[in-house]
Amino acid sequence: MRPKKVILCVDDNEQELSVLKFMLQTNGYKVLAATNGQEAVAVFVSTPQVDLVLADGQMPQMSGSQLLERLKRIAGHVPMILLGEVPAGSAEIHSADPLTVRKNCSVQDLLERIKQMSARKRGPRKGAQRISAAEAELARAS
Numbered sequence: 001m002r003p004k005k006v007i008l009c010v011d012d013n014e015q016e017l018s019v020l021k022f023m024l025q026t027n028g029y030k031v032l033a034a035t036n037g038q039e040a041v042a043v044f045v046s047t048p049q050v051d052l053v054l055a056d057g058q059m060p061q062m063s064g065s066q067l068l069e070r071l072k073r074i075a076g077h078v079p080m081i082l083l084g085e086v087p088a089g090s091a092e093i094h095s096a097d098p099l100t101v102r103k104n105c106s107v108q109d110l111l112e113r114i115k116q117m118s119a120r121k122r123g124p125r126k127g128a129q130r131i132s133a134a135e136a137e138l139a140r141a142s
Contacts, residue, residue: 006051010039055081081123
């Protein structure tokens with residue numbers, strides 16, 4: 001039996017987070033949940049087997065794109081999906097692989113994107129390394 005893919009879900013809305021978690025678990029994924037960016041960074045650093053990150057774009061303190069940018073610095077080979085909309089005319093460039101607009105995205109479409117993205121994880125790219133816990137702490141402080 002193949003091991004389950006591990007997905008880190010991050011959303012400040014606990015109701016939406018529980019719906020995402022339920023949907024993914026019923027489709028065979030192992031789900032780690034975080035309700036803010038700082039918690040997500042801590043979970044990501046302490047769990048090296050994360051296969052994909054799914055983050056809400058609109059969160060207080062640290063936006064989804066800021067979170068994904070930070071996580072990409074820790075492990076750039078892990079695929080990441082940003083849920084939500086980037087405001088029109090925004091100069092903010094996010095580190096997510098695809099951008100999924102929640103309003104227009106069906107459950108089947110989201111599951112298909114997750115399946116495609118999690119299949120892309122093949123391990124660290126040549127020259128890419130996971131940073132240590134101490135380096136992660138420094139990255140959080142910046």
